[in-house]
Amino acid sequence: MSHHLSGPNLRSPEGDARLDLTDLFAFAAPEPGRTVLIMNVNPVAPSGGQAFHPQAVYRIDIDTDGDRRADLAYSFTFSEPRDGAQTMTVRRAAGEGARGLEAVGDVLVADAPVSFTGTPAVVEAGAHRVSAGLRSDPFFADLDGIVKDFQWTGVDWGADKNVFGIVLEAPDAQFGPAPEIGVWARVSVRKDGHLVSVDRGAHPSLTAYFNEEDVKEAYNAGDPVDDWENYREPWTAKLQHFGGYTTDAAEAQLRIVLPDILRYDRARPAGYPNGRTLSDDVTSARLTMLTDGKVPGDHIGPHTDLLPAFPYLGHPH
Template sequence: MQNYHSYHDRSVIDSFMSVASVAFGKEPAIAESGDYTFFAGARSDAFFFDFDGIKNLFDIRGGRNFTALHLSGEFPWTGVDSNTQANVCSMVLELPTAQLLDTTPDIRIWGRCSVRRDGTLLHVDRAGHPSVSSFFNTDDTKEEYNASEPEHDRDRWMPMFVHLLGHTGGYTDEEAVAAVDAEGILPDMLTFNPALPAKYPNGRVFTDDVIDYRLASLTKGDCPPSGLRPHTDTLQVFPYLGPPH
C-alpha cells in the first residue's frame, strides 16, 4: 500500500493565517511571506466547457450521470462556452520552483470539501483530476467516491473504471488499465513533475481544454473537439485568475 503524505512549512502557514484575508471584490488581497505569495477569495473561473454539447453526448436518464456516452455521428457541440460569467472561490499559492524539484519525482495534489455537521467537519466531496468524478461515476457511486480518499482508489474503483472504458471506447481490460496508469487518474490526484512542461495531465494550466481531453480519452479519440477557446481574462501576474464578475 502506498502512503500519501502532505508537507507544509508551519511557519509560513501561520504567517499567512495571521495576515491574509478572504477577498470578494475586484482587488485581490495578497499576502506575502518570504518567497511565498498567497491569495484566497473570489475570482473569475478560467474553466471553459460547452455544457449543452456535453448533454448531447450522454444519456443521463436513470441516474447514470455522465457515464452513458453515445456518439451518434452528429456533431454534438453548440460552440457556446457555458462558463463565461462564473466565479470560483480560489486559493493561489506561489513559491519558487526550486523548492519542488527534490520531489520523487512528482507532486500529487488533491483537495477535499467538508461541511460542518454537529461540530465536526465531514468530508463530502473531493477533486484531483478534472472531470474524473463526473464522467466515471453514476448517481449510485458518486457519493461514496466523493467521500473517499485517494489511498484506496485503485482497489475500490479500478474495476469500475475499466468497465466504463470498455463501454465508451471499446478498450480491452488490459488497454483500460494501461490508459488509467498512463494518465495517472487512479489514485485520483493531479500529478505534476516540475521538471517537465506544465500541460494536462502533467499539472493543468488555464488554456488546457480538459473536457476535450477527457472525452478523447473515453472514446479512444473518436469524440470530435469542441472548438472552444480559453478565457481571455486571465492575468500574467499574481493571482493569475481574473477579477470576479
C-alpha cells in the same frame, strides 16, 4: 463539468456550493524556480454562497515521495463573514500532520483579507504568496453540446462564470525536494463536532463521467491511496462502454487518472496531465479518453481574461 457539482445528482456536496471543489491547477510561475497551486470552489459564485464556509477546511495535499499519501498539506480556513468581509488563515503541515483532516501545522498567514471585488487581496508570507476570493472561472467547455450527444453549440458554458479561488505560490523547494509531486484538493466541513470530507479531487471531469450517483459521497470522503482498488473495475467498465476499450487498454488509460492525484514533474513544462495550466483543454482531453478518440473535442478555447501574474485567475464578471 470539470469537478463542478460533484455531489450526488449533479448537485454540490451537502447541497452547499461553498463546499464544491471545481478545479485544481499546478504549474510553474513566471518567476523561475517557483510553483503555483490553485484550488477553485463555489461554482457560479457568488450565487451559491457569498463567502467561504466558516466551518470548512479547504486543503491542498501534496505527495512528495510517490506513495499516494500526503506528505505536505496547506489548509485554508476562514472567519465568519461580517458586513461583507472575511479573513483567511493558512497553515502548512508536514509528515503525519498532513494526513488528517484538521487544519494543523505552522501558521503562515493569519487573518488575511479575502477579496470579493475585482481587486485581489495578495499576501506575502515569507517565501509564500497567497490570495483568496472571487475570481473568473477559467473552466471552458461546450456543456450543452455534450448533453446533446456531441452536437456542438459553440457556446462556452464558463465564459461568464465566477468561482472562489485559493491561489498559492512558493519556491519549488517548499513543495518537496524531488522534481515530481502529486497534488489533490479536499474540502471538509464540521458536522456534529467532527470534520468530514465532503469533496476531493485532482483530475478534471472524473466523477461526473465515471461515478454512479450512489458512490459519489464515498468517493468524496475517500483517500487516493485506495482509488485503484476501489474504482478500477467499475471505471474499466465505463471505458469499455463509452470507448469500446479492451480491459488492458482501459486499465492503461485509468493509470493516468487513478489514483486521483495530479502528478506534476516540475522538470518538464506543465500541461495536462503533467500538472495543469489555466488554459489546458481538459474537456477535449477527457472526451478523447472516454471515447478512444471518437470524439476528439468540443471546439471551445481557453478564456482570454487570465492574468499574466499572480493570482493568475481573471477578474470576476
